[in-house]
Amino acid sequence: xxxxxxxxxxxxxxxxxxxTINCSYSVGISALHWLQQHPGGGIVSLFMLSSGKKKHGxxxxxxxxQEKHSSLHITASHPRDSAVYICxxxxxxxxxxxxxxxxxxxxxxx
Amino acid sequence: xxxxxxxxxxxxxxxxxxxxxECVQDMDHxxxxxxxxxxxxxxxxxxxxxxxxxxxxxxxxxxxxVSREKKERFSLILESASTNQTSMxxxxxxxxxxxxxxxxxxxxxxxx
Numbered sequence: 001x002x003x004x005x006x007x008x009x010x011x012x013x014x015x016x017x018x019x020t021i022n023c024s025y026s027v028g029i030s031a032l033h034w035l036q037q038h039p040g041g042g043i044v045s046l047f048m049l050s051s052g053k054k055k056h057g058x059x060x061x062x063x064x065x066q067e068k069h070s071s072l073h074i075t076a077s078h079p080r081d082s083a084v085y086i087c088x089x090x091x092x093x094x095x096x097x098x099x100x101x102x103x104x105x106x107x108x109x110x
Numbered sequence: 111x112x113x114x115x116x117x118x119x120x121x122x123x124x125x126x127x128x129x130x131x132e133c134v135q136d137m138d139h140x141x142x143x144x145x146x147x148x149x150x151x152x153x154x155x156x157x158x159x160x161x162x163x164x165x166x167x168x169x170x171x172x173x174x175x176v177s178r179e180k181k182e183r184f185s186l187i188l189e190s191a192s193t194n195q196t197s198m199x200x201x202x203x204x205x206x207x208x209x210x211x212x213x214x215x216x217x218x219x220x221x222x
Contacts, residue, residue, distance in 0.1 A: 033210070033211060035211070035213075041215070042200075042213050042214060042215035042216055043200065043202075043211075043213040043216075044213070045210040045211050045212065045213075048209065048210050086152070086153070088153075088211070098155070098211075100152045100153040100154075101152060102150060102151065102152040103152060
């Protein structure tokens with residue numbers, strides 16, 4: 001079974017700071033997902049990666065397949081970025097084999 | 111736009127009651143999932159379905175069953191609710207392997 005570890009577990013930043021959240025996994029995967037969950041809200045898919053880098057607005061996600069590691073970066077952070085960010089990895093078998101990290105709770109203050 | 115709808119946002123039930131959680135997706139996705147989310151444990155898969163009338167157990171199926179009679183609807187059933195089933199329940203759907211997951215807004219179930 002894939003082990004997924006996220007770091008840090010909790011993160012507090014000031015508005016405008018550059019933020020990095022890390023995700024490491026133990027077994028080769030087919031894809032890695034970054035998800036966002038606002039307090040009291042549902043979960044939204046931010047990125048799905050199988051290689052390289054993706055960018056959407058102020059969010060950038062990278063993955064290094066050889067090192068089994070992915071990072072989610074937020075540039076020019078804003079209080080509305082405050083949420084839990086979850087990494088999930090998909091196995092090479094069926095779609096069911098998604099393993100989730102326990103999430104990184106981000107608080108961005110003014 | 112993609113939509114996954116869970117029938118209830120909050121639900122309070124008594125121990126021993128039979129509980130139905132409904133999930134509907136409008137994207138014609140083959141795969142649907144039920145997860146529960148608990149603090150410190152992340153998301154854990156209860157059951158999933160990859161086609162109508164097809165279901166498979168996830169990591170924590172005990173105390174739960176599911177039904178998928180139509181492609182768009184996936185129901186989670188708690189046969190006899192217990193207090194340790196108090197949790198946030200999330201439904202998700204997926205078109206195919208390596209495509210984005212789409213989640214419902216969740217049902218926060220409290221069993222007293």
